[in-house]
Structure formats: C-alpha cells, structure tokens
Amino acid sequence: MTDRLLPSSKALTIATEVRRRIVDREWRQGDRIPDEAALAVEFGVARATVNKALQLLADEGLLDRKRRAGTHVTINPARKATFTIPIVREQIEAAGMVYSHRVVAQKIRPAPAEIAARMGEPEGAAMIHLRTVHFGDAKPFQLEDRWINPRAAPGVEAVDFQRNNPNEWLVRNYPWLRGQLAFSAENADARDARLLETRQGTALLILQRTTWNDLGAITSVRLAFHPGYCMVAIP
Amino acid sequence: MTDRLLPSSKALTIATEVRRRIVDREWRQGDRIPDEAALAVEFGVARATVNKALQLLADEGLLDRKRRAGTHVTINPARKATFTIPIVREQIEAAGMVYSHRVVAQKIRPAPAEIAARMGEPEGAAMIHLRTVHFGDAKPFQLEDRWINPRAAPGVEAVDFQRNNPNEWLVRNYPWLRGQLAFSAENADARDARLLETRQGTALLILQRTTWNDLGAITSVRLAFHPGYCMVAIP
DNA sequence: TAGTGGTCTAGACCACATC
DNA sequence: ATGTGGTCTAGACCACTAC
Structure with a gap:
C-alpha cells in the first residue's frame, strides 16, 4: 500500500x-x-x-x-511554497501563444517619493521610467510599470527597450543579490483598463518587485496581469 | 569592498x-x-x-x-521565491492585533462540480462546507470558504469549528503530502463585500489552496483577504 | 570514452541546549 | 556533563552526456 x-x-x-x-x-x-x-x-x-x-x-x-x-x-507546520519568478515571454510562449511587447512610455525622470523609498534611493534621483505592455497573440497579457536606477545598472541608458524586453535585459546583464516581492490586488484605474483592454474597476493581480545588487537598487517594477490571471505555486 | x-x-x-x-x-x-x-x-x-x-x-x-x-x-535566471503559507492567527497576532474568528456557515453538502474536480473527488460527494471570517481587532481580515473531505480526514465531522480554527485543526491533525496553491484577484461579490465590510466590486487578493494525503483530497479553500492586503515573499 | 557532477561512506570534530 | 544535530573530509563509485 x-x-x-x-x-x-x-x-x-x-x-x-x-x-x-x-x-x-x-x-x-x-x-x-x-x-x-x-x-x-x-x-x-x-x-x-x-x-x-x-x-x-x-x-x-x-x-x-x-x-x-x-x-x-512540527506541531503547527507552516509549510512553504515556492514559485518561479515568471519571465513573461516564457509564460506566454509556454501557453502556445506568440509573444510581443510594446513600450508605451520611456523617460528619464526624477524618482517620486514612493518609488525612491521602496528602492532606498534619494528622492528625485534620476531614473528611467518605462511602461510596457506584453502581449500574447496580440491580446494584452501583462502591464509593466518599471523604474530603473542607472547607478546600479550602468549602460542601461543606451539600451533600446523596443528591441530588448526590459526584464530580460536587466536579468541577463545585472543579476541581483537581494530582492523583494509582494502580491496584491487592485482595481484597474483608467490607464490600466485602457492598456489591458478591460473595464475600469476590474480586479487585477499585482506583483510588485524590487531588486538590489552591490551598487544599490537596480529596479522596481509593478506588474499588472490581465483579468482572471492566476499565479500557481508549488508547495 | x-x-x-x-x-x-x-x-x-x-x-x-x-x-x-x-x-x-x-x-x-x-x-x-x-x-x-x-x-x-x-x-x-x-x-x-x-x-x-x-x-x-x-x-x-x-x-x-x-x-x-x-x-x-544561468543565462536567463528565472529565480525562485519562497513564501510561508500563512496561518491567519499568527499573521494577525504578529501584527499586534487580537485574533478572533466566526463561523458563519457550516453544513454537510454534496460537493459542487467545480470543487469536486479541483479535489479529484466524485461530484456530489458529501463534504463539510464552512464559511469563516477571521478578525484582527474585530476588523474582518480574511474570509475563508472551505470544503473538507471527511473521507480523507476521518473524525472531522465531530469537530467544533467555533472553538477550533479549521485550518489549524486540519494542519495539526492531517498533515498533507501534496498541495496546490494559486493567487488571483477577484472583484468582491455581494457576500464577500458584506462579510469583509467593504464595497461590492473592490479588488480582493484570492488564495486558492487544495491539499491531499494518502486517502485523497483533504480540503480545498478559497481565502479572500481584506482590501489592500499584500502578501510578501522572500526570493 | 572520458570528464563532469551526483551521491554515498566512515569517520571526525564541534556547537549547542538540555538534562 | 552529555547527547544531539551541523558540518567537514578523503575517498570512492556511478550516471550522464558532450566530445
């Protein structure tokens, strides 16, 4: 048995x-x-x-x-679950869809207070701000709102993120030492709704992630998944 | 350096x-x-x-x-993150709040198709259906909608879940061998909103979990967290 | 087919917390 | 004081697979 x-x-x-x-x-x-x-x-x-x-x-x-x-x-086993931090392209291709992405905004801007605090960098530090939509078969899959700190990732200013997926470029060029990651749920605001082609107020799964290396915070990103998305972990 | x-x-x-x-x-x-x-x-x-x-x-x-x-x-390091499967009471007490819970419904019912499928049990199998609200300082913290399979957890029928937190009782008495766990976001329906004391349509973080032992599926639960809740993982 | 990681062993010493 | 787990070692054999 x-x-x-x-x-x-x-x-x-x-x-x-x-x-x-x-x-x-x-x-x-x-x-x-x-x-x-x-x-x-x-x-x-x-x-x-x-x-x-x-x-x-x-x-x-x-x-x-x-x-x-x-x-x-263990008396009260609070057991652990592991999940792989997803790479959008792989997720989409694993689902048998065609991946594409579009950068809808890219600017060098001073970091707003909230982002600076999260990254442990001085408020107003010059950072690259990117907004990208990731598509599976031309349907919006994920909305990415990313801040990149050029001081922790020298050379990043010169990258063409229309050609290079920002996450893949960073991860390949600047491995991180320490990271933070959190899940939450938010109602789609007007911009989320427009870019994800859904209605304002729809519940979205949000993944917020910040990573650091020796030089400081590399990047902080808010990923909003398309409505109904489900993230699976393996306990 | x-x-x-x-x-x-x-x-x-x-x-x-x-x-x-x-x-x-x-x-x-x-x-x-x-x-x-x-x-x-x-x-x-x-x-x-x-x-x-x-x-x-x-x-x-x-x-x-x-x-x-x-x-x-690794060329494209898809790194892993681990989080501890939370025990509500500990979460609430760790935040310095007073824990309490209230069972708002408890019935033996035939498993509906969706639940049965998720648990790999025959549709219509007799199960215990529980709805519980967990409070921190008398404010609703988490809403729990749980199905328990008495065939995988003999003795469960006799438990008084008003006194025993269902999750704690199960985990202490029936450790699981295999589990599944998924995050998603949902708009609060009328009942969610009433029990969590929020407005219908509010985005809620949902954690769906099913566990198995040698005898079959023990339990399947949907946890809806209060609005604004954030679940942190450690990469 | 040969070089690499995967695993195991027997033995050893040490740190720690309970007895 | 002493029994327990934590870790390390030197050596061995094996499985896989790139060459």
Missing part, C-alpha cells in the same frame, strides 16, 4: 518514508523521532545520508531539529 | 563568494565556471563542500549544472 514511484537516491527514499510515517500518523505532531544514528542503522546508510533527508524535511517545515533536543514533528 | 557578515559555514562562504563573482560580473551569464575539483583546491576544502555550495546556487537558479558539461552561469 505504501509503494510509489521510488525516489532515485537513498536520501530521497528516506525522506519519502519519513514523510509517509508523519502523514500516516505513525509519528504524530510533536513527537520526537529517532535520532540520526538510529535511523542510519534502520535504513542501513551513513548518518550523513539521514542528515540530508531530515534537513530536506526540516526545510519543508515538517520537522523541527535542534541540537541535543533531537528532531520533532 | 566585498566584506560582509561572514556566513558561518564553509559551504555558505563559498556560495556567497561565487554569488559575488556572478553579481560583480567576473563570471558572466553563460560562462562556464571552474569545476568542483578546481574550486575545492582554490578554497582549500573537500569537493563535497563545494558541491553543497554550488547545489545551493543551482537551487536559487543562478547556476546550471550538468554532468560532463560542467557548471554554467
């Missing part, structure tokens, strides 16, 4: 088995489980292998591990 | 240094980096330690690793 596709490594096999014992309630929430040495004997592997398996489950949030106290099944 | 807080382990130190080389463009997108053996010599550690560091960066999406082909800096 417990047979499934076998994970390909010993560590994964052990992780799967331990997960099963937890899900099947052989080991209950709060229980202390056998220590690494004991499990190593039980499974006939080295302790390092058990350690790898249990660290995996601890990362998933299923186990709490502490030196000396041992390993316990 | 590159001095930062030192990571506490050799593997993390190496990961940090390799990340720095990528961010500082010593190693460019698409470049092949030295193999594990070479880096082990350079850093004066065992190959296993380098392996651990590089696997970490590969998980982050910064490196592509293939046997025989070596390790390359």
Whole structure:
C-alpha cells in the first residue's frame, strides 16, 4: 500500500518514508523521532545520508531539529511554497501563444517619493521610467510599470527597450543579490483598463518587485496581469 | 569592498563568494565556471563542500549544472521565491492585533462540480462546507470558504469549528503530502463585500489552496483577504 | 570514452541546549 | 556533563552526456 514511484537516491527514499510515517500518523505532531544514528542503522546508510533527508524535511517545515533536543514533528507546520519568478515571454510562449511587447512610455525622470523609498534611493534621483505592455497573440497579457536606477545598472541608458524586453535585459546583464516581492490586488484605474483592454474597476493581480545588487537598487517594477490571471505555486 | 557578515559555514562562504563573482560580473551569464575539483583546491576544502555550495546556487537558479558539461552561469535566471503559507492567527497576532474568528456557515453538502474536480473527488460527494471570517481587532481580515473531505480526514465531522480554527485543526491533525496553491484577484461579490465590510466590486487578493494525503483530497479553500492586503515573499 | 557532477561512506570534530 | 544535530573530509563509485 505504501509503494510509489521510488525516489532515485537513498536520501530521497528516506525522506519519502519519513514523510509517509508523519502523514500516516505513525509519528504524530510533536513527537520526537529517532535520532540520526538510529535511523542510519534502520535504513542501513551513513548518518550523513539521514542528515540530508531530515534537513530536506526540516526545510519543508515538517520537522523541527535542534541540537541535543533531537528532531520533532512540527506541531503547527507552516509549510512553504515556492514559485518561479515568471519571465513573461516564457509564460506566454509556454501557453502556445506568440509573444510581443510594446513600450508605451520611456523617460528619464526624477524618482517620486514612493518609488525612491521602496528602492532606498534619494528622492528625485534620476531614473528611467518605462511602461510596457506584453502581449500574447496580440491580446494584452501583462502591464509593466518599471523604474530603473542607472547607478546600479550602468549602460542601461543606451539600451533600446523596443528591441530588448526590459526584464530580460536587466536579468541577463545585472543579476541581483537581494530582492523583494509582494502580491496584491487592485482595481484597474483608467490607464490600466485602457492598456489591458478591460473595464475600469476590474480586479487585477499585482506583483510588485524590487531588486538590489552591490551598487544599490537596480529596479522596481509593478506588474499588472490581465483579468482572471492566476499565479500557481508549488508547495 | 566585498566584506560582509561572514556566513558561518564553509559551504555558505563559498556560495556567497561565487554569488559575488556572478553579481560583480567576473563570471558572466553563460560562462562556464571552474569545476568542483578546481574550486575545492582554490578554497582549500573537500569537493563535497563545494558541491553543497554550488547545489545551493543551482537551487536559487543562478547556476546550471550538468554532468560532463560542467557548471554554467544561468543565462536567463528565472529565480525562485519562497513564501510561508500563512496561518491567519499568527499573521494577525504578529501584527499586534487580537485574533478572533466566526463561523458563519457550516453544513454537510454534496460537493459542487467545480470543487469536486479541483479535489479529484466524485461530484456530489458529501463534504463539510464552512464559511469563516477571521478578525484582527474585530476588523474582518480574511474570509475563508472551505470544503473538507471527511473521507480523507476521518473524525472531522465531530469537530467544533467555533472553538477550533479549521485550518489549524486540519494542519495539526492531517498533515498533507501534496498541495496546490494559486493567487488571483477577484472583484468582491455581494457576500464577500458584506462579510469583509467593504464595497461590492473592490479588488480582493484570492488564495486558492487544495491539499491531499494518502486517502485523497483533504480540503480545498478559497481565502479572500481584506482590501489592500499584500502578501510578501522572500526570493 | 572520458570528464563532469551526483551521491554515498566512515569517520571526525564541534556547537549547542538540555538534562 | 552529555547527547544531539551541523558540518567537514578523503575517498570512492556511478550516471550522464558532450566530445
């Protein structure tokens, strides 16, 4: 009854088995489980292998591990979900549509207070402001409102963003060290509605992202997805 | 200039240094980096330690690793973000507010087609349907519309959800093996608006989640957050 | 077919927190 | 004080795949 596709490594096999014992309630929430040495004997592997398996489950949030106290099944497992930060072009092409984009505005402007604060840069710093619509099969898919800090991304002033997707250019040329990312929902304003070809007031999924490298904030962007868009994560 | 807080382990130190080389463009997108053996010599550690560091960066999406082909800096790094699946009570209490909840509806009902399909259960299967409002300082924070499958969570019929927060009870008693999770935005309908004390049409962030264990789908829930709510992730 | 990463082992030492 | 996990090492064998 417990047979499934076998994970390909010993560590994964052990992780799967331990997960099963937890899900099947052989080991209950709060229980202390056998220590690494004991499990190593039980499974006939080295302790390092058990350690790898249990660290995996601890990362998933299923186990709490502490030196000396041992390993316990998490009582209130606030588990984690991961999602891949989407690249519009790939998203659209993966859906079998033809990708295109149009830059509807590009200007060098002083950063407004809100953006400057979010990026940790002085208010009024000169930045590139871009508004881009991304299309799938000529239907608006995503609206991008981006500020780029030339001091953290030298050379960016010379880029032709009609040819180069701004996100792809940045990510390829200026990898980031640290980022922040938030989801929210907003009612479409007049401009959102016009560019996304929908009605004002429609609920839009908003993804707000800011990234930094050694030199400071690279870029801060607000992505508004077309109505009905759904972003899936993998817990 | 590159001095930062030192990571506490050799593997993390190496990961940090390799990340720095990528961010500082010593190693460019698409470049092949030295193999594990070479880096082990350079850093004066065992190959296993380098392996651990590089696997970490590969998980982050910064490196592509293939046997025989070596390790390359990812060309178009679609990096990952993780967020902790929130537990309402903790969220509210962490914000310094007083948590409370009210079950506004609880019934055993046949699963409607959409829910059954999402859960992979037969249409019309008897399930518990719950509607709960979660409050922070008596202000509506989150609206929960949940279906629970008693066949995957035996004993659930007897639980008093006025006393036990449904999510906490389930998560403590029936850990899940597999889950699905999606974000979207919806305009508040009449009921959403009434329960969240807002206006109809307001944009709401929606989190839709379904979880499974060995016995089948445990629960499927739609969480609607109060207007303006923002969910933060850690890339 | 040979070079690369993936994984495992046996052993070791250490840090930490509980007992 | 002592038992637990955290980490590292040196060595080994294997799987994959680019050459």
